[in-house]
Amino acid sequence: MHDDLAAVLDKVEAGETLDEGDWRALTGGHDLIALGMAADGARRRRHGDRATFVQVVPVPVDAPALAEPVAADAGELRLTGRPETPSAAVAAVRALAVRADGAPVTGFAYGDLEALCGHDAARLGDLLVELREAGLARLTSLAADAPNPETVVAVLGGSGLGVSGLTLGGAAGDDARRLLQRVGSWDGVGGVCRALAPLSPVEASPPATGYADLRQVALARLLVDNIDSIQVDWSRHGPKLAQVALTFGADDVDAVPAAASPDQGWRRSPREEIRRNITAAGFVPVPRNGRFEALQS
Amino acid sequence: MSIASIAERVRDGGRIDGREALQLYTGASTALLGRLADGIRARRHPSGVVTYIIDRNVNYTNVCVARCNFCAFYRPVGSAEGYVLGFDELFRKIDETRAVGGNQLLLQGGHNPDLPLEWYEDLFSAVKARYPDFRLHALSPPEILHLSRLSQEPVAEVVRRLVAAGLDSVPGGGAEILVDRVRRELNCYSKATADEWLSVMRHVHEAGLRSTATMMYGSVDTPAERVEHLCRLRDLQDETGGFTAFITWSYQPANTELAGVEATGIDYLRTLALSRIVLDNFDNLQASWVTQGGKVGQLSLAFGANDMGSVMIEENVVRAAGAEYCMDEAEIVRNIEDAGFVPKRRNMTYDIVGDPLFRRRAIPRRTALAVARPAGDTSVPDELSRYPARSRPGREQRAASGPRPA
Numbered sequence A: 001m002h003d004d005l006a007a008v009l010d011k012v013e014a015g016e017t018l019d020e021g022d023w024r025a026l027t028g029g030h031d032l033i034a035l036g037m038a039a040d041g042a043r044r045r046r047h048g049d050r051a052t053f054v055q056v057v058p059v060p061v062d063a064p065a066l067a068e069p070v071a072a073d074a075g076e077l078r079l080t081g082r083p084e085t086p087s088a089a090v091a092a093v094r095a096l097a098v099r100a101d102g103a104p105v106t107g108f109a110y111g112d113l114e115a116l117c118g119h120d121a122a123r124l125g126d127l128l129v130e131l132r133e134a135g136l137a138r139l140t141s142l143a144a145d146a147p148n149p150e151t152v153v154a155v156l157g158g159s160g161l162g163v164s165g166l167t168l169g170g171a172a173g174d175d176a177r178r179l180l181q182r183v184g185s186w187d188g189v190g191g192v193c194r195a196l197a198p199l200s201p202v203e204a205s206p207p208a209t210g211y212a213d214l215r216q217v218a219l220a221r222l223l224v225d226n227i228d229s230i231q232v233d234w235s236r237h238g239p240k241l242a243q244v245a246l247t248f249g250a251d252d253v254d255a256v257p258a259a260a261s262p263d264q265g266w267r268r269s270p271r272e273e274i275r276r277n278i279t280a281a282g283f284v285p286v287p288r289n290g291r292f293e294a295l296q297s
Numbered sequence B: 001m002s003i004a005s006i007a008e009r010v011r012d013g014g015r016i017d018g019r020e021a022l023q024l025y026t027g028a029s030t031a032l033l034g035r036l037a038d039g040i041r042a043r044r045h046p047s048g049v050v051t052y053i054i055d056r057n058v059n060y061t062n063v064c065v066a067r068c069n070f071c072a073f074y075r076p077v078g079s080a081e082g083y084v085l086g087f088d089e090l091f092r093k094i095d096e097t098r099a100v101g102g103n104q105l106l107l108q109g110g111h112n113p114d115l116p117l118e119w120y121e122d123l124f125s126a127v128k129a130r131y132p133d134f135r136l137h138a139l140s141p142p143e144i145l146h147l148s149r150l151s152q153e154p155v156a157e158v159v160r161r162l163v164a165a166g167l168d169s170v171p172g173g174g175a176e177i178l179v180d181r182v183r184r185e186l187n188c189y190s191k192a193t194a195d196e197w198l199s200v201m202r203h204v205h206e207a208g209l210r211s212t213a214t215m216m217y218g219s220v221d222t223p224a225e226r227v228e229h230l231c232r233l234r235d236l237q238d239e240t241g242g243f244t245a246f247i248t249w250s251y252q253p254a255n256t257e258l259a260g261v262e263a264t265g266i267d268y269l270r271t272l273a274l275s276r277i278v279l280d281n282f283d284n285l286q287a288s289w290v291t292q293g294g295k296v297g298q299l300s301l302a303f304g305a306n307d308m309g310s311v312m313i314e315e316n317v318v319r320a321a322g323a324e325y326c327m328d329e330a331e332i333v334r335n336i337e338d339a340g341f342v343p344k345r346r347n348m349t350y351d352i353v354g355d356p357l358f359r360r361r362a363i364p365r366r367t368a369l370a371v372a373r374p375a376g377d378t379s380v381p382d383e384l385s386r387y388p389a390r391s392r393p394g395r396e397q398r399a400a401s402g403p404r405p406a
């Protein structure tokens, strides 16, 4: 390990403020494994050798009827897409909740609901309460660059609805670093947001490299101390990258399918597959539901 | 011995034995394996150069009598989906390869009983007559052994004739795991035992040719058998020094008779790192992005690899088993530079031949690898009628396509 990187990692561990040179050493250096080891240390101090995962059934918000019974392994039913109106959002939650068979129903990006409410915090707060009462367990996502962070925390806290994942919205490099710094100093965000999902929700063109993805995961764990989990997406980023990310600071795997998909040629159930991958990465797999509650294995 | 003391020996540049290698492989953290492998890579390649080659991976026939149960590529003799590429088709592929800056074919295929040694000699001679500088990196040890059995000539004589016709170097395919228990289970013992594979390579090296070595892990093999494979390669390299590089990849189970599941990404990185540690007499280790994808392929550079392999242009075998990744030259170079290394083009013997070509001249971007033949093309090359077929379907096909010239 280069001495300057080792010194910066010591500063990170001691919670000291990083200067520009420190940031360059962290983000511009190529000693990926050293960065990963530091992030892994931080992750193990917080979560030990547990790695959680959630098996998700995605349900389009404009067609919330389930074609099939809820798969036994489903830990979450997730409404996907942007609702047309606040009442459509509430109706979709109600329609899905009655069929959920005990699995938590989640859905919606905070920013989408805020826009539907004309950026009026009071109206948004009322809508969130209505959604919770209709059966929504959590919002799916919140953007790390959301304006008025204090208001976001107050609105979410007041409604009793938390958010599953804070996202960087595809930011990379210096932009991602600025957002991570913002999140790290965002008072109260850890109380309403359970996980930080540092990787892009959509594949960029050209795609992010493996180094860039893992560096971002590691930096997220090292620099964001006020959010419990660092999350990667099994479906979007693929089993291989998601698995390696577990050794670079991530502790939670989102969006594992709830049922096997014959067209993807799986020979094992997704639960067996994720367990095998987590175990091969040196961790103990723990299934969870959409409320982040551990499930019986 | 403790893992820490084994690691210390590796850091000091010492050799570890099979027992110690197994202890590291099964007991060391992934990060430790990676750091040890990266340290060796940095000592062997202190300039920070990561190489790649522009060549084309062509499979001249998919007809095969070996019937390895891990293979999704082969078709049995007489299958309607069986093919043999014609000389003209191969010339076209060479023209396309040269157009994007390539100077070599990696040419491998099934054990087709209807292609005698003379077909290969004529093909190689024709390629060299038409493209004198073009390189033929061709015929893995089991293919050479198959030709030896077919022609009833000793392996050394087959190698001599192939070299005389234009063979430049030999790819290390067909090694799978060089342990006969595994080879029996994979139904590839009869195509070449572990000793036979190594013996063919010894002949190849004695003939003055260089070759690569490979390992396909993750089918029915144990960690100890992977280590044994690596140690056997290391022994032969001590003896001949003929291997230029080592490539490992995970068994790809889709569409195979053996089925099963693919080893994970972490398994790949650990196996690659262990290979770098054990193969202390190999200069070069390639990343297998074609089986692991671009992201884990790039991560290989932190786990002991110093080479991103080939741009390939074409790929048929791994695709048949369900993996379809593509990286053209620009993408390979982007990944190398993003990891902090200096990209350089190389040839098969790892001589540097230049900087990235796409920066010097316009080369069309490629988002998918080509295939040997378009689907549904069942044409039979004219020149096949000049060669005797051994199989009944082959004889019937050749009789139907006209008399052989005297």
Ligand code: SF4
Pocket (backbone or CB within 6 Å): B064, B065, B066, B067, B068, B071, B072, B073, B074, B109, B110, B111, B142, B188, B191
């Ligand atoms: S791996 Fe090679 S030898 Fe074995 S069946 Fe496939 S083509 Fe034939």
